[in-house]
Amino acid sequence: MVSIVIVSHSPNLAKGVHELASQMSQGKVQIAVAAGVDDPENPIGTDAVAVMMAIEEVYSPEGVLVLVDMGSAILSTDTALDLLGSEIAANVHVCAAPLIEGTMSACVAAAAGMSLIQVADEAHNALCAKYELLEQAAKLPGAGSIGIDLEHEVSGDELEFEWQVKNPHGLHARPASAIVAAVSSFDAEVWLSCNDKRVSARSLNGIALLGVRKGDKLNFIASGNEALSALEAFIALAKKHFNESVEEGTAEPPRPTRRVTTHQDGRLSAVGASEGIAIAPLWHYRPSMPKAPERDFLGYEEEWSRFSRACDTAQRDLADLVVRTANAGSKSESEIFIAHGQMLSDPELGEQVRQRLKEAVTIEKAWEQVIEQTAQAYEASASEYMQARANDVYDIGRRVMALMTGETGQQIVLDEPVILVAVDLTPSDTAQLDPEMVRGIILEHGGTTSHSAILARSLGIPAVVGLSGIMSQSPEGEMAIMDGSNGDVWLAPHAEQLDNARRQAEELTRKREQAQAMAMEKAVTKDGLALDVFANLANLEDAEKAIHCGAEGVGLVRTEFLFTDSEQVPSEQSQYEFYCKIAAAFGDKSVIIRTLDIGGDKPLAYMPQEQEENPFLGCRGLRLCLQHVDVFKLQLNALLRARVEHPNLKVMFPMVATLEELNQAKYLLNSCYETLQHNGIAAAMPEVGIMVEVPAAVANAGLLAKEVSFFSVGTNDLTQYVMAADRGNDTVSYLVSAAQPAVLRMIKQAADAAHEAGISIGICGEMAGDPKLTSTLIGMGIDELSMSPIRIAEVKQAVRETDSIKAVDTAEAVLNASTLKQVMSLL
Known part of the structure; x- marks a missing residue:
């Protein structure tokens, strides 16, 4: 039998639900509770360990x-x-x-011996009856209704029994659960019919949907091998008035009032992704569909054909997402995409589109109307759960519309400062945010190394990620506080919380202003150790910003943006000019240019790749360049030519795993140099380094260090490879931290190998820009830190506050830590 676990912030609420559920299932179902936290002063909350123990307590293979x-x-x-x-x-x-409703329905279904899927379906449908009884099923002109058609013709081979209901309150939850328990075990199809509606007698929600009141005629219908036995069981139960006294009174039950249960202090906790405190009203960002183009109607068949092709493609994309998310261990996300596929294939949705096409409306406009009206119907619901389904409708609508129009972009325009709340943000969404108007970001999805989090840090916008359900929990326009350092969010904060948050924000601002005032000064520890603090950048605008922020050089120039911004391979001359401009901007300061790092999440249309089951473990970075030698040689030639005028220019190869790969790249570099010389073109060999971003590079660090002039640790990729955790997978986001003990030990191993070979080592991943880690990295022997320009001033200040001798002790303690929690407490 399926078991039930109730997880609630409130022990009292959970206790009441448990008591009701036990009565409904007559004690047949195992029910466990995980509610509250072990804090007498503030017991409201949830505890993962308590949830785990509750599941173990009632676990059943069913x-x-x-x-x-x-x-x-x-x-x-x-x-x-x-x-x-x-x-x-x-x-x-x-x-x-x-x-509450879900637990009641689930327990009755479980007591009837239904499968896990059936029990879950019963729970999900728990509100349908309430919509019917309260007459709140949302309806809009032309949109149809959101509900279930329960009409059914009775066939001749069915047994039927009619009963006039005498129960004072009709068939409410308790008698309905008694019916389900009485008839579900028989090998028969069992139905109840009343008021021209017919529903399964195995469904608590279906029976409730009938809305049976005192005096109504109720028909029980059965067919199949044990139809007679089922009928006899129902008759026996009906004669007992479904285990209820008919003398309880005749007053109508009061209509339920809607209550919203919130956290005691309004605080929720998730993952801090970008430091800082934000205090502002909440603003929900729902990427809208591309606008329907103004064009002539092409005829019913052509318009429908366009729609069918887009839907077919969308279904294939959704099916691919189901497989990918399930394989990544995110079962709940895969179910979301299954549901999207089902919603998209809903014949009612298609019928509404057909009706509009018959009125000579273009398919894009027809789809726009259907999606908007359907989503509004969900939003008009009294149920928060049903309201949240509007997001799914919009997502499906946007997916299909984008396929029909080829337009996916949207501008975010605000007229007052807000905290932006969204399910997720794409890099293009985040990049267009104005830090003056978007004071903070709260996302339901994502991790600390997701592209949206990285861009938020580069923009200096505080961010919290992984706060599941925040869109449905947070009314738009409500004041909130968020702390991007620890992932805390306060909804509807009271005056004292607001005052505390403002003081903390002012203190952070003061420290940042102090650091910014000294940004142009060298970063030197208290005991005189100088550390190079460089910038990561992608274009000339970044270069100017980096210099203004106090960058002492460039630790990473991401050249892939040259390639992604072009519809064809950038010419050797255009690359040469770009590298010269970047190097010239920094005078004699070191500028490290990373060769093309494409593949995985950054494909190029003109460098086609075979479809890979896991592109992050496939042909990317240097591997891809070694397969497209003609494109690679153009870049190497441009770098060799630029090096003549700019001796500060250095070259770095990404995604190096083996000595063979490095030797192939160096051979090509030497070959390009000799060819240029032979052709009378000025060229100069640069210093060569590699990215250390795969565990193999760390294992081979001793060999690789003898072949290059420097190492640069790419902690974003190194973290996800060491921890075997995709940085875009929400379910494993807790693993994706460069402060994980395993990652720190990898960095230390690479640093020791570099110093033994007499070369320098830097860090160019997001870890470099975290001031909390600066002292530890100094203690581990890191020579250079390269980061988003906006982080430079704070990291320099962190260097100045460090004693390098004591930092060695700090690093040793951190490297001996057993867990991420221990590491963070030491920091």
Whole structure:
């Protein structure tokens, strides 16, 4: 039998739900509770370990359904599943149904012996009856209704029994659950019919949808091998008035009032992705569909054909997302995409499109109208869960519209400072944000090394990621506080919380202004050790900003932007001119240019790659360049020519794993140099280094260090490869931190190999820009840090506050830590 786990912030709420559920299932179902935290002064919250223990307490191979109330309950449950391991987690389903109604329905279904999928379906449908009874099913002109057609013709081979209901309150939850329990075990199709509607007698929600009141005629219908037995069981139950006294009174039950349960202090916790405190109203960002183009109607068949092709492509994309997310261990996300596919294939949706096409409306405008009206119908619902489904409708609409129009962009324009709340942001979304108007970012998805988080840090915008469900929990326009350092979010904060947050924000601003005032000065520790603080950049605008921010050189020029911004391979001359301008901007200061790093999440149309099951473990970086030698030689030639005029220019190869790969790249560089010389073209050999970003490079560091002039650790990729955790996968985001002990030990191993070979080592990943880690990195022997220009002043200040001798002790303590939590507490 399927078991139930209730996860709630409130122990009292969970206790009440548990009591109701036990009554409904007559004690047949195993139910466990994980509610509150072990803090007498503030017991409201959730604990992942408690959730894990609750699941273990009632675990059944037939499955466990977990019902959660909000926010961090979902986060705690996700963590609990990770702690339990894949074998148990595979039989656990986390349900988005409303806690009270969902638990009632689920327990009745479980007591009836239904499967985990059926129990989950019952829980998800728990609100349908409430919509019917409260007459709140949202309807808009032309949009159809959101509900279920329950009309059905009775066939001749069915047994039927009619009963006039005498129960004072009709068939409410308790008698309905008694019916489900009585008839579900028989090998028969069992139905109830009333008021011209017919529903399954196995469905608590279906029975509730009938809205049976005292005096109504109720028909029980059965067919199949044990139809007669099922009929007899129903008749016996009906004669007992479904285990309820008919003398309880005749007053109508009061209509339920809607209550919103919030955290005691309004605080939710997730992952801090970009430091800083923001205080502002919340603004929900929902990427809108591309606008329908103004064009002539091409005829019904042609318009429908366009729509069908787009839907087919969208379904293939969704199916691919289902497989990819499931393989990545994100079962809940894969189910989202399954649901999107089902919504897209809904015949009612297609029928509404057809009706508009018959009125000579172009397919884009027809689709726009159908999606908007359907989404509005969801948003008009009294249920937060149903309101949240509007996001799914918009997402499907945008996906199909983008395929029909080829336009996906959207501008974010604001007229007042806000905290932006979204499910997720693409890099293009984040890049267009104005830090003056977007004071903070809160995302339901993402990790600390996702592109959106990296861009937020580069813009200096505080960010919190991985706060599942925040879109449905946070009313737009409500004042909020967020702390990007630790991932805390306060919804509807009170006056004292606002005052504390403002003081902290002012203190952070003061420290930043102090650091900025000294940004142009050299970064030297208290005991006189100088550290190079460089910038990562991609274009000349970045170069100017980096110089203004106090950069003492460039640790990483991302040349792939030259290639991605072009529809064809950039010419040797255009590359040469770009490299010269970047190098000239920094005079005699070191400028390290990374050769083309394409592949994985950065493909190029004119450098076609075969489809790879896991592109991040495939042909990317130097591997791809060695397969496209003609393109690679253009870049090497441009770099060799630029080096003549700019001796400060250095070259770095990405994604090096083996000595053979490095030797091939160096051979090509030497070959290009000799060819240029032979042709009378001035060229000069630069210093050559490599990116250390795969574990193999660390293992081979001793050999590789003898062949190059410097190492630069790419901690973003190194972290995801060492931890075997995709930095874009929300379910493993807790693993994706460069401060993980395993990652720190890898960096130390590379640093020791570099110094033994007499070469320098730097860090150019996001880790370099975290002032909390500066002292530790100095203690580990790092010679250079390269980061987003906006982080330079703070990191320089962190260097000045460090004693390099004491930093060695700090680093040793950190390297001996066993867990990320221990590392962060030491920092």
